[in-house]
Amino acid sequence: DAGVIQSPRHEVTEMGQEVTLRCKPISGHNSLFWYRQTMMRGLELLIYFNNNVPIDDSGMPEDRFSAKMPNASFSTLKIQPSEPRDSAVYFCASTDVSGESYNEQFFGPGTRLTVL
Amino acid sequence: AQSVTQPDIHITVSEGASLELRCNYSYGATPYLFWYVQSPGQGLQLLLKYFSGDTLVQGIKGFEAEFKRSQSSFNLRKPSVHWSDAAEYFCAVPDYKLSFGAGTTVTVRA
Numbered sequence: 001d002a003g004v005i006q007s008p009r010h011e012v013t014e015m016g017q018e019v020t021l022r023c024k025p026i027s028g029h030n031s032l033f034w035y036r037q038t039m040m041r042g043l044e045l046l047i048y049f050n051n052n053v054p055i056d057d058s059g060m061p062e063d064r065f066s067a068k069m070p071n072a073s074f075s076t077l078k079i080q081p082s083e084p085r086d087s088a089v090y091f092c093a094s095t096d097v098s099g100e101s102y103n104e105q106f107f108g109p110g111t112r113l114t115v116l
Numbered sequence: 117a118q119s120v121t122q123p124d125i126h127i128t129v130s131e132g133a134s135l136e137l138r139c140n141y142s143y144g145a146t147p148y149l150f151w152y153v154q155s156p157g158q159g160l161q162l163l164l165k166y167f168s169g170d171t172l173v174q175g176i177k178g179f180e181a182e183f184k185r186s187q188s189s190f191n192l193r194k195p196s197v198h199w200s201d202a203a204e205y206f207c208a209v210p211d212y213k214l215s216f217g218a219g220t221t222v223t224v225r226a
Contacts, residue, residue, distance in 0.1 A: 043216045107159035
């Protein structure tokens with residue numbers, strides 16, 4: 001398996017532009033997570049999907065952020081309009097949640113976003 | 117809610133020396149616990165996990181961790197550090213999501 005795939009790996013954009021980050025989870029996994037990592041705030045969970053349905057989006061910073069999971073093999077995180085404070089590394093992770101077991105999350109390589 | 121605390125922000129260790137990273141958890145029952153490693157420019161990789169049973173857990177890359185209920189700790193250890201172990205290490209406790217500690221950055225000096 002190729003693991004969790006994220007694209008692009010690097011994105012540089014100007015303030016006000018729309019940014020779309022993409023994630024392909026590991027085949028067979030039923031849960032997908034979007035995280036943001038910054039020096040100041042560390043790793044933050046933005047949103048969590050289970051079976052393509054958003055379960056917890058309390059970590060989404062504001063309305064400029066939106067995430068979708070149209071099917072089990074694809075998710076997007078969109079920022080519109082982007083701001084310099086959105087500059088961070090965004091990680092996607094997936095796992096198979098079943099019953100009471102807590103399986104490890106598999107992380108993608110991340111997308112490093114720079115908003116100028 | 118479950119949470120973990122990593123008291124050490126940064127640790128410097130000589131190559132070949134032993135390493136111990138601290139993690140304290142806050143949870144009434146026996147928690148599930150993970151250690152992840154993040155190498156520079158990379159995503160997070162699972163080193164080891166504790167669910168139940170033997171309190172000494174072996175992981176990848178020569179790491180081990182010991183669950184101590186009396187101390188609410190799950191410290192990560194490696195007997196002899198290699199330069200490639202320079203990375204950031206995260207302790208985490210899962211619920212339906214992972215709650216991460218703040219991370220400990222390990223620098224390895226020659």
